[in-house]
Amino acid sequence: MALDSKIPKGPLADKWTNHKNTINLVNPANKRLIDVIVVGTGLAGGSAAATLAELGYNVKAFCFQDSPRRAHSIAAQGGINAAKNYQGDGDSTYRLFYDTVKGGDYRSREANVYRLAEVSANIIDQCVAQGVPFAREYGGLLDNRSFGGVLVSRTFYAAGQTGQQLLLGAYSAMNRQIGRGKIKMYNRHEMLDVVIVDGKARGIITRNLVTGEIERHSAHAVVLGTGGYGNVFFLSTNAMGSNVTAAWKAHKRGAYFANPCYTQIHPTCIPVSGDHQSKLTLMSESLRNDGRIWVPKHKKDVEAIRAGKLKPTQLAEEDRDYYLERRYPAFGNLVPRDVASRAAKERCDAGYGVNATGEAVYLDFASAFMRYGKEQAHVKGLDENDEALVKQLGQEVVKTKYGNLFQMYEKIVDQNPYETPMMIYPAVHYTMGGVWVDYNLQTTVPGLYCIGEANFSDHGANRLGASALMQGLADGYFVLPYTIGDYLADDIRTGPIPTDTPEFETAEKEVRANIEHLINNNGTKSVDHFHKRLGKIMWNKCGMARNAQDLKSAITEIAELRAEFWKEVRVPGTADEFNEELAKASRVADFLELGELFAKDALLREESAGGHFREEYQTPEGEAMRRKEFQFVSAWEYKGEPKDAVLHKEDLVYENIEVKERSYK
Amino acid sequence: MNLTLKIWRQKNANDKGKMVDYKINDVSPDMSFLEMLDVLNDQLINEGDEPVAFDHDCREGICGMCSLYINGEAHGPDRGITTCQLHMRKFKDGDTIYIEPFRAKAFPVIKDLVVDRSAFDRIQHAGGFISVNTSGNTIDANAIPVNKHDADDAFSAATCIGCGACVATCKNSSAMLFVGAKVSQFALLPQGKVEATDRVLNMVKQMDDEGFGNCTNTGACEVECPKGISLENIARMNSEYIKASLKG
Numbered sequence: 001m002a003l004d005s006k007i008p009k010g011p012l013a014d015k016w017t018n019h020k021n022t023i024n025l026v027n028p029a030n031k032r033l034i035d036v037i038v039v040g041t042g043l044a045g046g047s048a049a050a051t052l053a054e055l056g057y058n059v060k061a062f063c064f065q066d067s068p069r070r071a072h073s074i075a076a077q078g079g080i081n082a083a084k085n086y087q088g089d090g091d092s093t094y095r096l097f098y099d100t101v102k103g104g105d106y107r108s109r110e111a112n113v114y115r116l117a118e119v120s121a122n123i124i125d126q127c128v129a130q131g132v133p134f135a136r137e138y139g140g141l142l143d144n145r146s147f148g149g150v151l152v153s154r155t156f157y158a159a160g161q162t163g164q165q166l167l168l169g170a171y172s173a174m175n176r177q178i179g180r181g182k183i184k185m186y187n188r189h190e191m192l193d194v195v196i197v198d199g200k201a202r203g204i205i206t207r208n209l210v211t212g213e214i215e216r217h218s219a220h221a222v223v224l225g226t227g228g229y230g231n232v233f234f235l236s237t238n239a240m241g242s243n244v245t246a247a248w249k250a251h252k253r254g255a256y257f258a259n260p261c262y263t264q265i266h267p268t269c270i271p272v273s274g275d276h277q278s279k280l281t282l283m284s285e286s287l288r289n290d291g292r293i294w295v296p297k298h299k300k301d302v303e304a305i306r307a308g309k310l311k312p313t314q315l316a317e318e319d320r321d322y323y324l325e326r327r328y329p330a331f332g333n334l335v336p337r338d339v340a341s342r343a344a345k346e347r348c349d350a351g352y353g354v355n356a357t358g359e360a361v362y363l364d365f366a367s368a369f370m371r372y373g374k375e376q377a378h379v380k381g382l383d384e385n386d387e388a389l390v391k392q393l394g395q396e397v398v399k400t401k402y403g404n405l406f407q408m409y410e411k412i413v414d415q416n417p418y419e420t421p422m423m424i425y426p427a428v429h430y431t432m433g434g435v436w437v438d439y440n441l442q443t444t445v446p447g448l449y450c451i452g453e454a455n456f457s458d459h460g461a462n463r464l465g466a467s468a469l470m471q472g473l474a475d476g477y478f479v480l481p482y483t484i485g486d487y488l489a490d491d492i493r494t495g496p497i498p499t500d501t502p503e504f505e506t507a508e509k510e511v512r513a514n515i516e517h518l519i520n521n522n523g524t525k526s527v528d529h530f531h532k533r534l535g536k537i538m539w540n541k542c543g544m545a546r547n548a549q550d551l552k553s554a555i556t557e558i559a560e561l562r563a564e565f566w567k568e569v570r571v572p573g574t575a576d577e578f579n580e581e582l583a584k585a586s587r588v589a590d591f592l593e594l595g596e597l598f599a600k601d602a603l604l605r606e607e608s609a610g611g612h613f614r615e616e617y618q619t620p621e622g623e624a625m626r627r628k629e630f631q632f633v634s635a636w637e638y639k640g641e642p643k644d645a646v647l648h649k650e651d652l653v654y655e656n657i658e659v660k661e662r663s664y665k
Numbered sequence: 666m667n668l669t670l671k672i673w674r675q676k677n678a679n680d681k682g683k684m685v686d687y688k689i690n691d692v693s694p695d696m697s698f699l700e701m702l703d704v705l706n707d708q709l710i711n712e713g714d715e716p717v718a719f720d721h722d723c724r725e726g727i728c729g730m731c732s733l734y735i736n737g738e739a740h741g742p743d744r745g746i747t748t749c750q751l752h753m754r755k756f757k758d759g760d761t762i763y764i765e766p767f768r769a770k771a772f773p774v775i776k777d778l779v780v781d782r783s784a785f786d787r788i789q790h791a792g793g794f795i796s797v798n799t800s801g802n803t804i805d806a807n808a809i810p811v812n813k814h815d816a817d818d819a820f821s822a823a824t825c826i827g828c829g830a831c832v833a834t835c836k837n838s839s840a841m842l843f844v845g846a847k848v849s850q851f852a853l854l855p856q857g858k859v860e861a862t863d864r865v866l867n868m869v870k871q872m873d874d875e876g877f878g879n880c881t882n883t884g885a886c887e888v889e890c891p892k893g894i895s896l897e898n899i900a901r902m903n904s905e906y907i908k909a910s911l912k913g
Contacts, residue, residue, distance in 0.1 A: 051799045066720065067786050069827060070728040086807060122801035129803040131795045131856050133820035140810030158820055164727055165823060172794035179790040187783065210775055239722040276696045278703055279724045408725060411743075411750045412697075477799050526710045528703070572715050577677065578776040580718055581710070 003256070003635055003650045006438040007111040012656045013093075016115045019439070020482055024489035031056030034488050035219040035496070037204055039191045039246050041068030043076075043163070043170055043469055044452025045225025047476030050173035052223075053182035055481055057488075060217055061174070062186045062206060064241055064583070069171040072227060072239040073472060076163025077405065078286035079145065079155035080469040082120040087144050091152040093117045098657060100467060103149040103336050104432070104460020105610035105626060106659045107262070107633075109652065111439060112457045119478040120470050124156055126477060132169040134158050145289055147465035149336035149664070155466045160284050160405040166469055170476070189215075190583060191246045192511045194222055194253050194448060197503045201253075201448035205504075205511045209583060212576035214511055216504045218497035220488055221447045223480065224250060225472075228431035228453040230263065232591045232598065233543075234535025236428035237269060237282040243587035244594050247435050247454050255443035256635035256648060258456035259433035260594065261602035264463055264611050265544050266429035267293075267340035270412055271360040280427040281412055283363065283405055285465040288333045290368035290398065291422070293340070295352040295361050297321040305354050312354070312362055312421050323347055331664040338462040338611045338624075339664060341426035345544050346622060348425070355423055364421035369394030426544060430468060432459045432611065433601070436635040436650075440483035441475060444635075449484060451475035456633065461610025515575050518585045523568035527584045530565045534558065534588070534595055542599050547615040551603040555596055555643065562592040596642035601634055604647065624662070631659070666692050666758035670705065672717055673765045675774050682774065684763075694754035698741060699724060699731065701753055718777040724749040726891065729826030732833070733778055734765040739830035739889045747828060747891045767833035771840070771876045782829050784875040785843060791871035792864040793847050795856055809855055819853040822846040824892045831886035831894075837878030842886040844872050845898035852905050862909040869906055 008019040026034065034057050038049040041063040049061040063071060085091040096117035101108055124142070128134065134156050135143040144153040158165040177183040188209040195203040195218070203218035229244035230236035251257045268283045296302050297319050304310035323343055325332045335343075344361050353359050370387075373394030377384045384390065395418050399406065409417045435443050435450040437457055443450050452472040459467065541554035565588070573579045608617045608624035617625040633650040667690045675682030689705050696704070699721050706716035722730040726747040733748045735741035741751040756762065764778065772780040797803065811819075823846070831842035848865050851857025857864075880899055887896045 047799065054798055054800075065722060065728070065730060066782060067827065069786075070722055070730050072723060072728070075723045075725055075727050084806070119801070124806045125803045126797075126799060126801055128806040128809060129795070129797045129856060130799075131819075131851050131854050133816055133823050133850065133854065134806075135820075136811055136813050136816040138813050140812055140816075141807045158823075161727065161824060164826075165820070168823060172789070173799050175786075175789045176794040176796060178786075179792075185786075187786075237725075239728060240724060241722050273695050274693060276693060276700045276704060278697070278700050281725050407745065408750070411726075411746055411752065414695075414752070414754060478801055526707055528707060570710060572710055572713070578718055578779065581716060 003436070003648050004438065005109065005650055006440060007109070008439065012110065012114050015111050016118055023483065023486035026485050026489050026492060028056050030492040032058070033495070034058065034491055035060065036221050036223060036484070037062070037217060037219040038223045038225060039204065040071065040225035040227060040454070041174065042071035042073035042225060042227055042452060043167055043472030044454070044476045045223070046071065046167065046170035046174055047473050048223055048225060048451055048480050049183055050170060050177055051477055051481040052484070053177035059177070059183045060186065060219060061183050062189045062191055064188065064190045064209060066187055068174055068185065068187070069168060071167060072242050073167045073469070074164045075239065076469055077160040077282065077284035078147065079157035079162045079466040080123065080166060081147065081154050081464070081466045082124045082156060082470065083117055083154060084121050084124060086142060087153045089152045091154050095152065096120060096154065099150045100458070100464060101460065101657050102662055103464040104462050105624065105662055106460065106631070106654065107609050107652065108458055108460030110654060110656055115479065116458050116471060116474050119474045122478060123470060123473045127166060127169050130169040130172060132158070132165050145286055146334060148285055148288065148334045148340065149331070149464045155286070157286065160286065160402050163469060166473065170473070191249070192586065193249050193507045195504050195507045196253050196445060197497070197501060200446045202497045203499060203504060205507050210578050212574070212579065214508055216499040216508060218499045218504070220491045220494060220497065221449065221484060223449040223451060223484070224435065224454050225452045225476065226454045228434065229591070229594055230428045230431055232534065232595050233428040233538045234531050235272065235277060235280050235539070237266060237280050240279060243590070245587050245590045247450070248590040248594055250435055250443060250445065250448060250450070252638050254445045254638070255448060255450070256436040256637055257434070257597065258436035258633050258635045259601065260598040260636070261542070261605060261612050262432035262461050262610065263428060264337055264430040264432060265341045265426045267337055267344055267426050268363060268424045269427035269429070270409065271355060271357065271423055271425040281408060282427070282429060283409060283422060283424055284402070285337065287363060287402060287405065290401070291333065291363040291365050292322055292367060293324050293333055293361055293363055294320045294322045295347050295354060299351060302352050302354065306356060313366070321352070328664045335664045336462055336464060341544060342613060344426055359425045360423040361425065362421040363424045365398055365417070366421070368398060372397035430463055432456065432461060432463055436633070440486065441480050442483070442487065447487060449480060451480050461612055514586065515582065518569065518571045518582060519575050521569055521571065523570040525568050525570060527569060527571065527581055527588050530561065530569060531588045531591070533561055534592060537561070538595055538598070542602055545613050545615050546602050548603060551599050554599040555603070558592065558596040558599065559643065562596070565589065565592055593642050597636060597645055600642060600645065601636065604634060605630055666694070666753070666756070668692055668756065669761040671761060671763045672778070674717070674777055677776055678773055692753050694752065696753045697724070697749055698735070698751040698753065699749050718779050720779050721749055726750040727826060729828040732767045732780065732828060734767060734833055736763050739767065739833045740891055745891060745893055747826070767829050769832045769838035769877070771838065772829060772832065784877070785827050785829065785840070787875065788840070788844055788868055788871045789847065792867040795851060796860060811854060815853045819850045822849040822853070822894065822898050825894050826892055828891065830889050830891060832877065834885045834889040835878065836883065837881060839880045840872050840877040841880040841899045841902065842890065842894055842896070844868055845902035846894045848902040848905055849898040852901060861905060862912050865902065865905040865909045
C-alpha cells in the first residue's frame with residue numbers, strides 16, 4: 001500500500017481552513033447513531049472524548065488507571081506553547097511553525113505543524129474558559145515563560161504542574177459528558193486488541209483489570225490516545241503503567257509504525273541512584289530559564305567533589321565550565337533537549353561528571369536567586385547590597401515559580417536545592433515516533449485514528465519543550481473532531497456494529513490464548529527481570545548515541561530475550577482476578593517486539609537527526625549530521641516477526657521552510 | 666536495613682482479609698517506599714507466592730494513584746508527599762512497618778491495598794466542571810482578567826490530586842477537603858461563578874449519597890494532605906453551600 005498523507009492542496013496558511021470547509025460533516029441527528037471508542041484519557045484522548053461526546057457522538061472511553069484524571073499527561077510540568085504573542089516579542093503562527101520544524105531537525109510534516117501552530121492560540125482560550133488556573137501577572141493577565149529552542153516567551157504555565165491543570169480541564173469536560181450519559185467511561189480496562197471488520201476498525205477487545213473479564217466493544221471508529229513507549233527502556237520519566245500495547249496491537253492489525261527510533265532523552269532528570277530504581281524523575285525544562293548548567297573546568301576539582309572534599313558552592317566562578325553557554329552562546333542554557341542532552345553526555349564521557357557514578361552535571365540557581373532578589377529588594381525599597389537578604393528574597397521568587405519541583409528534588413535526593421546546585425542527567429522522556437497517521441490523523445487502517453504522543457506526526461526527530469501538551473490538546477479538541485466526521489459521514493446508515501461476528505470471535509480467542517499462555521507458563525523469572533534486561537539493552541545500544549555494530553547486536557539480543565521471555569516468564573495468580581503481574585507481562589511482551597523494530601529503524605537511519613544520534617554521522621564539532629537522502633518518514637508494515645517488517649517511505653517536502661543546518665550557536 | 670512488614674492481605678472484595686507478616690532485608694535508604702514493596706514482590710514471586718497488590722502509577726507524586734496507610738498515617742510519616750515520594754531513609758533498621766489500605770465506607774477494598782475511589786469521580790460528574798463547549802469559539806483568554814490572588818488561590822485548590830488521603834485520615838471518612846477544593850477552584854474564578862449555585866448543591870448531594878461522613882473540624886485532613894490543601898476550602902464550600910441553599 002502506498003502511503004498517502006492526504007495533505008490538502010493550496011497555500012500552507014489556507015490548508016486547514018480549506019480542508020475544514022470541504023470535508024464531509026455528519027448532521028447532529030445522525031451523530032446520535034454513531035459510536036466512537038476512545039482509548040486513553042490523557043490530554044489527547046480526554047479532550048477528544050469530551051469533544052466528540054459534545055458534538056453528539058456516543059463515546060466509550062477506556063483507561064487502565066482507576067480514573068481518567070490519572071493519565072500520565074498529569075505529570076507534565078513546565079508549560080504549553082501557544083502563538084499568542086501576549087508578550088509582544090515577535091511571536092506569530094509562522095514563528096511557532098518554524099521553531100517546531102527546525103527543532104524537529106526537519107523531519108516533520110510541514111502541513112501538520114502549521115496546523116498545530118494555527119490552533120495553538122485557541123487552546124489557551126479554551127482552557128481558560130474551562131477554568132484552568134494558569135499563572136497570572138498582578139494586572140490579572142496571563143504570564144508566560146521561555147522554553148528551549150526558541151527566542152520568544154510563548155509558554156503558558158501553572159507553576160510546575162501545567163499538565164495536571166490541563167488534564168483536569170479535559171477531565172472536567174469529560175465529567176460533564178459522563179454526567180450527561182454521552183460518554184460511557186471504562187476505568188481499569190486495558191485494550192488488548194483492535195478488531196477489524198471488512199478492512200475497517202470496528203471495535204476493541206479489553207480486559208477488565210479488576211475482574212479479569214475479557215470484553216468486546218464495538219464502534220464505528222476507534223481512536224487511540226494511548227501515549228508513548230518510553231518505558232521500553234524500563235527506566236524513564238513515564239508512569240509505571242505507560243505502555244505501547246494499544247499502539248502495538250494496532251500495528252499488528254495493519255497500522256504502520258513510524259520512526260520508532262526517534263526518542264527524546266530529556267537533559268534535566270534526577271540521576272540514577274541504584275538497581276532498585278523503578279523510574280526516573282524529570283526536573284522541568286522550565287528550570288533552564290533560571291538555572292545554569294555547569295561542570296568543573298578542572299579534573300582535580302571533579303575528583304575533590306566526588307570524594308566529598310569540595311562543595312560545588314565553594315568552586316570559584318572561573319573554575320566552572322558553563323558548557324552550554326560556552327558552546328551555544330545564542331541560546332545558552334535554553335538549547336533544545338537533544339542538544340543539551342548530548343552536551344551533558346559529552347562532558348560526563350570526558351570525565352567531568354560530578355557524582356559517584358560520573359553521570360551528573362549541575363543545574364545551579366545561585367545567580368537567579370541574586371537576580372530576582374535584587375529586583376525584589378529594589379521594588380520593596382530594601383537594601384540591595386545585603387547579600388543574605390537578597391538571596392532570601394530571590395529564593396522566595398524561585399519558590400513561587402518552581403516550588404513543587406524543588407520539593408520533589410529534595411525528597412528524592414535528600415539535598416536542599418536552595419542551598420546546593422541540583423545534580424541532573426539525561427533520561428528517556430518522550431517518543432516522537434509512533435503510529436503513522438495522515439493529515440486527518442487516520443492510520444493506515446480505515447476508521448482507526450491515533451492522536452497525541454501515540455502518533456508520530458508533529459515533532460519530527462526532536463520535540464521542543466511545552467509542545468507535547470499543545471499537540472495533545474490540538475489533536476483532541478480541534479483536529480480529530482473535525483476530521484473524523486469526514487470518515488463517519490459514510491456510516492450514518494450502518495447501524496450498531498454487532499460483536500457476535502467471527503472477527504470479534506477470533507480476536508477474543510487470540511487474546512485469551514495469549515493470557516492463558518502467560519498464566520500457565522510457570523517459568524522461573526519475574527516480568528520485571530525481563531523488562532530490566534530489555535531496558536539495559538535499549539539504553540546501552542539504542543540510547544543517546546548509536547552505531548551500526550551496537551544496533552545489530554541489539555536486534556539479536558532483543559530477539560533472544562523475547563524467546564526466553566515466552567519460555568521463562570513467571571506470572572503468579574490467575575487470569576480472572578486483579579493481577580498486576582499479568583497486566584505487566586502482556587505489556588512487556590509488546591515492548592520486546594517494539595524494541596527490536598526500534599533498533600532496526602535506528603540501524604536503517606544512517607544519519608543523525610534530533611534525538612537520533614549515529615556516531616558515524618557527526619560534524620567535526622560533534623553536532624548531528626543530517627543527510628538529504630534520509631529526508632523521509634520510515635513507516636513500518638507488520639509482517640510477523642519485527643525483523644520482517646517492511647519499510648515504506650513518506651518523503652518529506654519542504655516548500656515553506658528552507659532546510660538548512662540546524663544551529664543554536 | 667532489615668525490616669518487618671505487617672501488610673493487609675485481602676484476596677478480593679468479598680474476602681475478610683488479615684494482616685500478614687513479611688521480612689525484608691538489605692533495604693537501601695535511597696529506595697522509595699514503593700520500590701521497597703517492588704523488592705518484596707519480586708521476593709514473593711520468586712518464592713512462588715502472590716505479590717501484594719497496591720495502586721501506583723506516576724511515582725512522582727502527581728497522579729494520585731498511590732495510597733497506603735503506613736503506621737497509621739495516610740502516605741506515611743513524612744509530610745507534604747505521597748507514598749511514592751516517601752523514602753526508606755525515614756525508617757530505621759529493625760523497624761516494624763504496618764501497611765494498610767485507605768479505609769472508608771465509600772472506598773471499598775478491591776484487593777490487598779487497592780481500593781475503589783470511583784466515588785470521587787462520581788462527585789465530579791455531578792458538577793466538577795464549567796459548562797463550556799470545547800469548540801474553541803470562546804473569547805480571548807486575556808479578555809477575562811483574574812485577580813492574581815484569586816488565581817493563585819484557585820490554583821492551590823486545583824492542585825488536589827484526588828488521592829483520598831483526606832478521607833482515609835478523617836475519623837468521619839469525610840470527603841469535604843476534596844470536594845471543598847474542587848468547589849473553591851471554580852468559585853474563585855469569574856468563569857465558574859455562573860453555575861456556582863447548582864455546582865455546590867449537586868456536588869454536596871453526591872458526596873452525601875456516596876456515604877462520606879461530615880466534617881467536625883478536626884483538621885487532620887489538612888495535615889495529611891500531600892498537596893497541603895487548606896481547610897479554608899471547606900469553609901469556602903460551606904459558605905457557597907449556604908448561599909446556594911438560600912437561593913434555592
